[in-house]
Amino acid sequence: MNVKNCEKKEKSTVGLVVEVSPEEFDKAIDEAYRKAKSRISVPGFRKGKAPRKIVENMYGANVFYEDALEGILPAVFSFGAGENKLETVGYPTLDNVEFGDDKSVTITYTVAVYPTVTIGEYKGIHAEKPLVEVTESDIDTEIEKVRYQNARIETITNRPVVNGDTVTIDYCGTLDGVAFDGGTAENYELKIGSGSFIPGFEEKIQGMKVEEERDLDLTFPKEYHAKELAGKDVVFHVKVHEIKSQVLPEVDDEFVKDVSEFDTLAEYREDIKKTLTASKMEAAQKTFENNVLDKLSDSVEGDIPDALVDQYVDGAVDNMRGNLAQYGMELEMYLNMMNMNLETFRDNLRPNAEKNVKNTLALEKVAELEKLEPTEEELEAGYKEMAETYGMELDKVKDQINKEMLSRELNLRAASKLVIDAAVAEDPKPEEKEEKKAEEKPEAEEKPKKKTTTTRKKAAPKKTETAEKKAAKDSEETQEEAAEDKAETKE
Numbered sequence: 001m002n003v004k005n006c007e008k009k010e011k012s013t014v015g016l017v018v019e020v021s022p023e024e025f026d027k028a029i030d031e032a033y034r035k036a037k038s039r040i041s042v043p044g045f046r047k048g049k050a051p052r053k054i055v056e057n058m059y060g061a062n063v064f065y066e067d068a069l070e071g072i073l074p075a076v077f078s079f080g081a082g083e084n085k086l087e088t089v090g091y092p093t094l095d096n097v098e099f100g101d102d103k104s105v106t107i108t109y110t111v112a113v114y115p116t117v118t119i120g121e122y123k124g125i126h127a128e129k130p131l132v133e134v135t136e137s138d139i140d141t142e143i144e145k146v147r148y149q150n151a152r153i154e155t156i157t158n159r160p161v162v163n164g165d166t167v168t169i170d171y172c173g174t175l176d177g178v179a180f181d182g183g184t185a186e187n188y189e190l191k192i193g194s195g196s197f198i199p200g201f202e203e204k205i206q207g208m209k210v211e212e213e214r215d216l217d218l219t220f221p222k223e224y225h226a227k228e229l230a231g232k233d234v235v236f237h238v239k240v241h242e243i244k245s246q247v248l249p250e251v252d253d254e255f256v257k258d259v260s261e262f263d264t265l266a267e268y269r270e271d272i273k274k275t276l277t278a279s280k281m282e283a284a285q286k287t288f289e290n291n292v293l294d295k296l297s298d299s300v301e302g303d304i305p306d307a308l309v310d311q312y313v314d315g316a317v318d319n320m321r322g323n324l325a326q327y328g329m330e331l332e333m334y335l336n337m338m339n340m341n342l343e344t345f346r347d348n349l350r351p352n353a354e355k356n357v358k359n360t361l362a363l364e365k366v367a368e369l370e371k372l373e374p375t376e377e378e379l380e381a382g383y384k385e386m387a388e389t390y391g392m393e394l395d396k397v398k399d400q401i402n403k404e405m406l407s408r409e410l411n412l413r414a415a416s417k418l419v420i421d422a423a424v425a426e427d428p429k430p431e432e433k434e435e436k437k438a439e440e441k442p443e444a445e446e447k448p449k450k451k452t453t454t455t456r457k458k459a460a461p462k463k464t465e466t467a468e469k470k471a472a473k474d475s476e477e478t479q480e481e482a483a484e485d486k487a488e489t490k491e
Contacts, residue, residue: 002074004106012115012305013107016092018080069097069105076107087114114347119303119365120488122419125295129288129425134276142272143251146259151246154376158207161243163193167205168242174235182226183234187241198224213239225339226460261393292423293416296366297358304357312344312353340430365406366415374410384404 001024005017020028033052042050042058056063073331077092099105153166161167167190171182180210192202204216216236224230249255256268331382337344374382386401387394 002050003080003083004079004084006050009110010303011112012089012308013036013112013304014084014086015095015110016077016080016084016086017106017108018076020072020076020105020326022100025072025103025105027341028068028072030062031071032064035229036064036067061240065099067163073107077109077111080109081111084113088112089114089305112305112307113306115302115308117300117304117365119296119301119362120299122296122299122362122366122369123422123425125292125419126426127288127423128293128428129291130284130428132277132284134273134280134281138276139269143269147248147251147255148246150255150259153244153249154247156243156245157210159243160207161192161205162245163206164246166190166246167192167240168244168424169205170239170241171236173234173236175229175232180229180234183236189322201236205240208238210240210243213237217331223339225337251266251272264471283295288423288425289416289420292420293362294355294364296419297355300358300362302361302367309350309353309357312356313349316349316353317342318344333364341430360412361413362416363419367411370418372411372414372418374407374414378410379403379406382410392433 001021002019003017004019005015007015009015030052031070031328033055037050037055038320040055041047041048042054045054050066073094074357080086081088089112091110091442094107095110096108098108113200156165161348169188169190170186171184171188172179174180190205192205194202196202198218198220201216202217204214214237216238217233218236219233220226220229222231228433248260253264253457255305256262256265260268260271262268262271317331320334324331331342335342340348383394383401383406384398386392386406387397390397
């Protein structure tokens with residue numbers, strides 16, 4: 001074989017032209033003949049016994065060319081890439097095959113190669129780091145979670161359904177008077193306010209009492225996954241069998257003794273504050289590191305081939321397929337549930353894949369410029385870490401992961417640490433702080449919606465409704481909705 005041309009093209013691709021000698025191609029033809037002869041019938045010969053020349057005379061001199069090419073193409077490409085020391089990415093594209101009069105073959109490929117990039121200054125990168133602040137509302141939120149974890153369930157008989165209740169119901173949905181598939185159930189347990197059903201279903205159950213029956217006039221969303229129901233007006237006949245409510249414990253010293261190692265509410269709140277502070281500091285540091293690496297990635301300049309991004313997308317798809325398999329679900333089933341095909345799914349993954357590619361290229365460049373190279377001790381520690389992570393024997397890990405792969409991973413880690421350690425943290429811009437506060441404030445105001453019993457003032461979030469007022473408000477809204485339903489029925 002002989003490389004006739006190796007030409008760089010746009011976007012980190014290379015045109016590769018390799019000539020195969022007549023002798024080499026003849027060997028490929030002979031190999032193709034040997035593989036196919038058992039299936040060939042020629043008059044005067046037993047099946048599979050006809051000589052190659054006889055078969056070629058009967059079916060044409062080029063009868064084995066296609067199979068010969070198929071057998072030799074990978075070796076030809078490998079030879080051409082090796083001769084030019086190309087670090088290829090993905091699979092080559094076969095552009096042209098030309099047969100010479102002397103039975104030589106000239107094959108032209110196009111293949112993507114690993115890009116050469118440049119980066120900006122990577123030491124002293126300025127990036128924003130979120131401020132860490134733990135408010136009284138944050139502490140209240142954590143306490144509320146514990147209250148719900150320790151709530152007791154009470155069967156309700158003296159009031160109608162309100163938001164937050166769990167009801168046991170029978171229901172039957174009909175379209176034009178005919179029950180539709182999946183629209184019927186008995187003794188179904190539903191958390192009101194969970195959003196499990198189509199809009200309006202849970203809202204219209206509020207106000208119903210035990211053993212009460214009601215027809216709910218509803219409309220399926222236009223984008224509903226079952227096309228036969230999408231946008232259609234339906235009627236659900238519902239009967240309530242049981243109403244249950246969570247009764248939350250009051251927040252006091254006795255509550256604290258039951259759920260923690262502390263004796264007083266003040267001690268408990270202080271411990272929660274310490275825990276939240278540590279968690280927020282860790283999250284702030286992670287955000288800062290990501291911001292630093294994003295800025296480094298943004299400084300990358302070079303032609304990145306589509307094939308390299310495709311590899312990262314392929315990896316993300318494979319990871320998703322593996323994660324779903326743990327739950328007994330196939331990727332195709334998941335995509336069908338999400339009303340999405342594989343092509344759209346891959347398109348959605350592509351922006352993040354492009355970002356990851358640039359991040360890797362930038363860190364590799366830092367490792368190159370800093371001449372980073374792991375020691376034997378670091379390599380051994382890396383193998384041990386992988387063995388512990390995957391629960392494998394050390395020798396098996398070493399068999400599957402070669403030193404070059406591990407060295408590359410350790411170099412990326414070292415480069416990342418170098419860049420982050422040299423970075424400069426900056427406070428968020430004033431407008432971003434205000435936006436964050438504006439985003440957090442509604443959450444604090446909305447939180448008491450979950451409450452169903454009163455809480456002492458000293459443990460309640462500031463500027464929020466008390467649970468007692470909220471329960472009364474829910475009851476009033478429920479009665480108003482029930483009245484509206486009756487009015488609609490009369491109309």
